[in-house]
Amino acid sequence: xxxxxxxxxxxxxxxxxxxxxxxxxxxxxxxxxxxxxxxxxxxxxxxxxxxxxxxxxxxxxxxxxxxxxxxxxxxxxxxxxxxxxxxxxxxxxxxxxxxxxxxxxxxxxxxxxxxxxxxxxxxxxxxxxxxxxxxxxxxxxxxxxxxxxxxxxxxxxxxxxxxxxxxxxxxxxxxxxxxxxxxxxxxxxxxxxxxxxxxxxxxxxxxxxxxxxxxxxxxxxxxxxxxxxxxxxxxxxxxxxxxxxxxxxxxxxxxxxxxxxxxxxxxxxxxxxxxxxxxxxxxxxxxxxxxxxxxxxxxxxxxxxxxxxxxxxxxxxxxxxxxxxxxxxxxxxxxxxxxxxxxxx
Numbered sequence: 102x103x104x105x106x107x108x109x110x111x112x113x114x115x116x117x118x119x120x121x122x123x124x125x126x127x128x129x130x131x132x133x134x135x136x137x138x139x140x141x142x143x144x145x146x147x148x149x150x151x152x153x154x155x156x157x158x159x160x161x162x163x164x165x166x167x168x169x170x171x172x173x174x175x176x177x178x179x180x181x182x183x184x185x186x187x188x189x190x191x192x193x194x195x196x197x198x199x200x201x202x203x204x205x206x207x208x209x210x211x212x213x214x215x216x217x218x219x220x221x222x223x224x225x226x227x228x229x230x231x232x233x234x235x236x237x238x239x240x241x242x243x244x245x246x247x248x249x250x251x252x253x254x255x256x257x258x259x260x261x262x263x264x265x266x267x268x269x270x271x272x273x274x275x276x277x278x279x280x281x282x283x284x285x286x287x288x289x290x291x292x293x294x295x296x297x298x299x300x301x302x303x304x305x306x307x308x309x310x311x312x313x314x315x316x317x318x319x320x321x322x323x324x325x326x327x328x329x330x331x332x333x334x335x336x337x338x339x340x341x342x343x344x345x346x347x348x349x350x351x352x353x354x355x356x357x358x359x360x361x362x363x364x365x366x367x368x369x370x371x372x373x374x375x376x377x378x379x380x381x382x383x384x385x386x387x388x389x390x391x392x393x394x395x396x397x398x399x400x401x402x403x404x405x406x407x408x409x410x411x412x413x414x415x416x417x418x419x420x421x422x423x424x425x426x427x428x429x430x431x432x433x434x435x436x437x438x439x440x441x442x443x444x445x446x
Contacts, residue, residue: 144197144401146297146313152190152351154227154270162227162270163188166206167350171218173209175202178217182208190229190351194297194313194401226271229316229347235403236263236345238320239389240335242408243381249416258384258392261335263320263345263406271348274444275321277427278341283323286425286445289409290367290375290433292360293318293347294386300399308390311399314353315360317441319346319367319433320406324415324424345406346433346443357437361385364436365410369429375412382408 155165155174164187166173179186186205187193193202208214240259241247247254269275277286297313320339327338339345357363361382367375379385384392389407393399414422425431425445433441 140196140198140201142198142200144298145199146197147193147199147202147353148355150199150202150314150351150353151356152193152229152314152353153224153349154190154229156225156227156270162231164190164193164202165224166202166209167221168206168218172221172224173206173214174217174219175205178205178209178214181217182211182214184208189231191232191402194295197298197401226349228268228270229351230268230402230404232265233268233402233404234400235397236265236267236406237393237403238263238339238406239384239408242383242389243377243410244383245377245381245411246409246413246416247383249411249413254383258389260393260396261339263336263340266342267340267345269343269346269443271346271441272443273343273346274446275343275346276446278323283326283338283341284424285324285329285414285422287322287324287414288367288369288374288425288431288433289320289322289413290365290435290441291318291320291409292363292365292379292386292407292435292438294360294390294405294407295351296390296399296403296405297354297401299401300390300394301397303391303394305387305391308387308394309354309360311390311394312354312360312386313401314351315357315435315438316347316351316404317349317433317435317438318406319431319441319443320344320409321346322415328415346441347404348439348441350439352438361387363438366432366434367412368432368434369425371430374414375410377410377412379407381410 151167153165154162164175184205186201238261293316295313300311321344323338363379429445
């Protein structure tokens with residue numbers, strides 16, 4: 102297990118933030134923080150930042166910034182230092198007030214700001230995203246994965262969607278539906294692209310300039326709903342409650358570098374099931390963004406699941422398919438982005 106210091110070193114990260122959400126009574130509702138509502142400066146994406154979401158005792162989910170000395174609780178630091186800064190990752194992306202977050206991170210190093218720095222081990226992670234404008238998924242996007250399930254590589258990206266009900270946090274527990282709804286549950290570790298500024302009809306050469314950062318994610322799937330109904334139902338097979346865990350971190354694009362050369366791994370109860378690299382993409386990140394932006398405008402805070410490599414349960418011979426079940430523990434790991442962990446119940 103990597104330590105906070107070793108993770109920061111491997112990611113090259115010096116800052117981290119946490120996404121804010123609604124009270125427990127309205128955990129799925131959209132909130133509109135007032136901290137930067139009047140910001141009129143130039144729209145800026147976060148840089149040199151590793152961000153996370155902290156779930157607070159009052160049920161809210163607010164931004165945290167990971168540093169070598171601990172996690173800056175942005176909400177607490179903003180109050181102590183009287184600096185109006187974004188309180189959620191989505192606010193940071195949509196408003197574009199990265200300069201305020203940078204100012205707060207610098208000020209939190211002062212004696213006055215130190216009470217807002219907490220141990221990373223003391224945090225309960227919240228959802229990095231609670232209300233993205235679009236959750237876009239790209240299917241069948243690794244060459245070896247297409248081969249393992251016996252399908253030809255697509256000519257254009259295969260797109261489907263998830264909904265906000267599927268968004269879940271690092272260290273969450275996914276409550277599986279009754280068996281008469283679905284029982285063939287499968288993992289899909291995926292690189293998540295996070296859009297940082299409006300993108301419409303962008304070129305492949307320019308596409309990565311619209312990316313704010315990346316996350317580790319899992320496109321958790323019910324294969325019987327996805328593939329075995331009278332008509333294929335990719336959306337319903339992938340959009341049950343909490344079927345899109347993301348985290349533990351958002352890492353800004355400048356710290357990640359080339360997203361098309363990242364190692365991925367999935368472990369189930371400690372056993373390695375997927376181990377590959379994004380260099381096996383059929384459509385790389387630039388091609389996905391450029392293609393999608395021809396169809397509709399991508400906005401700050403939109404997220405893109407980019408597909409999974411070979412090694413999924415659905416790709417095994419039927420006699421070897423042992424579907425995930427309650428009690429299983431899944432770890433999705435991506436180089437530079439950290440390990441996303443969740444359990445099934």
